[in-house]
Amino acid sequence: MTEVEVLAAAKATATRLSKAKRLNALLTPPAVVRKSLVAQAKAVRASGVLYGMPVAVKDNICTLDFPTTCGSKILEGYQSPYEATVVTRLKAAGALIAGKANLDEFAMGSSTEHSAYGRVLHPLDRTRVPGGSSGGSAALVAAGAVPAALGSETGGSVRQPAAFCGVVGIKPTYGRVSRYGLVAFGSSLDQVGVLGRSVHDAARVLSVISGRDQRDNTCEDRDSLRLPTVPERLEGFVIGIPKEYFPVDLHPGVRRACDRAIRALKDLGAAIRDVSLPHTAYAIPTYYVIAPAEASSNLARFDGVRYGSRAAGVTTLADLYRQTRGAGFGPEVQRRILVGTYVLSSGYYDAYYRKAQQMRALLAQDFRNVFDRGVDLIFTPTTPTVAFKAGERTKDPVAMYLADCFTAPANLTGVPAMSLPIGRVKGLPVGGQFIGQPFLEDDMIEAAYALERAISGTDEA
């Protein structure tokens, strides 16, 4: 692209973002984004591999260009004085930061109904949720406003909204991408992920942001992800289909779409094999011990002392803490902090947290057992249903949690996984998920490339 083209693209992006305003997917006011995009277009490095590409950033990732609220009142207007590593890498590659995407508050949720700044609408059906917590990122990409967006995963928060909205979502291996600047929720689970309108868009953004970072001790000392070439066929690939992900009560439309995708993989030359991941059912309870526990500690820093909002008129320190946090955090965040504090508290640590960490080992062993027997990739539905209606699951927290039952195992065990659109059910997107081996994202992406070419993600299943 030339400088002139980049500037034109920046303005066009600003216009599209403006048009998508009704989705409430972007927290940055359109006028502010426009001004910033124009300035960025003029300043950006012309030789980067993402030159001129507008990328929206989930609002739990620190940026210098825009405030970082994490979808919470407690960080209303907070301007981070430093930038996340992933954002610096995007900019160094010539990308334009196209505003901050709305999210479930502090990434806690599966529907983006728990933002302090209003829920995000599903681009195809305003009565439905786009999924969460990276619902804003997914909606922006699905609406065509940006070709790619950064999201984050703790239990499936990139893949699940990608599946609901009909876009591609990739979660890298834990430790593949730096977490420095990603506001921590569940530190042993969190990873920055990428949503894109195509496998290629998502994968090349992931490639740019990945790789060693000395500021993050949980980031592995590896080069950035190498992108595979698009394969003609998948001869030599062995793909496992785990029975636990195809329960009897799986949504029939989802099942049909998956069956079609599996047939396509077979036609591409892959060997299909039935496998088992026996501890799958324990993934959600395990997740809902570990994630809240770590969150309860990670969110202790939001105390009104050094940054963020502070409750007015408090005269004691205790009131400062309790009222700032009581008013600043929404009900879902408070619930998780309380659950997390509970499971870590004296007398309960062994029964919950230690047990959950042990269950993670068993879940990891399940995957190793399958991969060690010659399986290269696992294929499953990304979610058990298509996008549900807004308000449908907000009454019962556990009902909401179950939306992550197919995504959480990958977060708990650190393996990479991605979702791509494999069909529609009455117009609503269905996502198919590849789960890969640690640090072998390229195999996963290769298979996704091939599948994406072989089937249309928008066909009714």
Add this chain to the structure above:
Amino acid sequence: MSVTPEEVRQIAKLAELSVDEEHLPELAAQMSRIVDYIAQLGEAGGGGAGDHAKPFIPGPDAIRLREDVVAPQPLEEKISDFAPAFRDGFFVVPKLGAFDAGEETA
């Protein structure tokens, strides 16, 4: 109920969250629901191996240490721009109230 309103009150204190008295029963019910749900982990013996399985830690096997040099990451904003209360170079909070000097300083 596995989590009582009184327990919620105690946990909320530990977590420094103010909870309205009137919400305590509802919150206790929700928390009980969640705690009962996650308690199924207790039944998962994992074939005996589960009880002795080593906790799973993702990520690198060992810490990578950093050389001892003064190389701070600069802040791109002044503290006074983001601090809720900042005076004479100090963060300011209400005096401890229920606390005494020396509490918890290592």
Add this chain to the structure above:
Amino acid sequence: MSTAWETVIGLETHVQLATVSKMFCGCSTRFGAPPNTNICPVCLGLPGALPVPNELAIALAVRAALALNCAVQARSVFARKNYFYPDLPKGYQISQYDRPLATAGHLSFLSPDRGVVRAGIIRVHVEEDAGKSLHDRFPKATAVDLNRAGVPLIEIVTEPDFRSPQEARAYLLTLKQVLQYVGVSECDMEKGSLRVDANVSIRKAGSTALGVKCEVKNINAFSYVEKALTVERDRQVAVVEGGGTVTQATMLYDSKANTVRHQRSKEESKDYRYFPEPDLPPLVLAEDWITEQRGTLPELPAAKRERFVSQYGLSQQDAGVLTAERSVADYYESVLHAGAEPKAAANWVMGEVLAHAKDHQEQLQVPAASLAGIIALVKGGTLSHQGAKKVFTEVAARGGDPRTVAEALGVIQVADTGVLTQWVDEVVAAHPAEAARFKGGDLKLMAFFVGQVMKTSKGKADPKAAPRLLEERLSR
């Protein structure tokens, strides 16, 4: 105090490690910077920031642990200690819990009551410091300075092996000496690089069960250690003798009033909800790296003291003074290396050198070779002790070769027979009466004559050579 009571004390010491940067970030640890200037996203606890541990801090911690005879763990784990306080930015402290860096050590010290005592050290672990809360700077408010937040610390926990406040103090001084020797820390209580909390309990003498312990905090100087612990012990004794029982409490020492008072806490139970730090993998130390650290350990104080006694023939007391600080011991040995004789060098170092250093910010300003030179000049009779002191002061201030300085100051003693004879003749001629009495047997007058020779020579005569010449002359 009733003699029926035995005091049982255990100590937890926090020691700031001598690094230039903080434990988990590259901010400076320099003391005395303007508030909130040595800060960054990590030690401010900003959202999204992550810790990266300091290699030298770990090395110093390992050296301290080895010097304290601990077993250094090849694999230890950082853990979060969760609590809320304004100077704890993240709402948790990164510390170590059930997998600390080192365990099962000991440190021997000289108890004023029982001879050499071997105090057990339960553990040494690494953690980060909190910032500072100042309660008197603003009315009705607390000022928070986070410069200190994130500074590397080791915590050294002893068994309850001390039986008196005096013993506790003796242990602390020995601990400080060992850590200073190894170069782990400045151990300056005034600057806060060494802080101590104590656990105190009492029991009937002869009992082996432990009584209920109370924690004593806010002991801010070495001189307060004995006082604070004495006051707490007395308080517990008074409670029990008054018919009550000691209840677990945290007591704060008030140095102005010399009392302890209950720390009012929002809740008695402190549930820190420890769990392994998810932002850090385990700390894995290679065997040969630990061996390398062991190789850096200098000769420790006790061993050096014993060697000074046996190798240089010094008394225990003198050896103790000379080895109190490593820099002084090293200096002393440099002076010996430059040719000085051990006893003379010891006297000079314990006397002039240390006195001078006290007035000059603890600087040892006279090069070892120069001091050896001065000592040699005294031994050879070229300088009197008085003259030598003058030369010492001059060399300390402005340097220079001792002999040259002595000549410039005009303090070279004359032992030349020719010159001395002249003075002797002068003096004898001037005091015929005394000369006669001396010849008559009043040998005490020698001192008088030597004095006169010194006066006549304006102090330049060698007082050791003068008597012989005087005798010769007076016997004619």
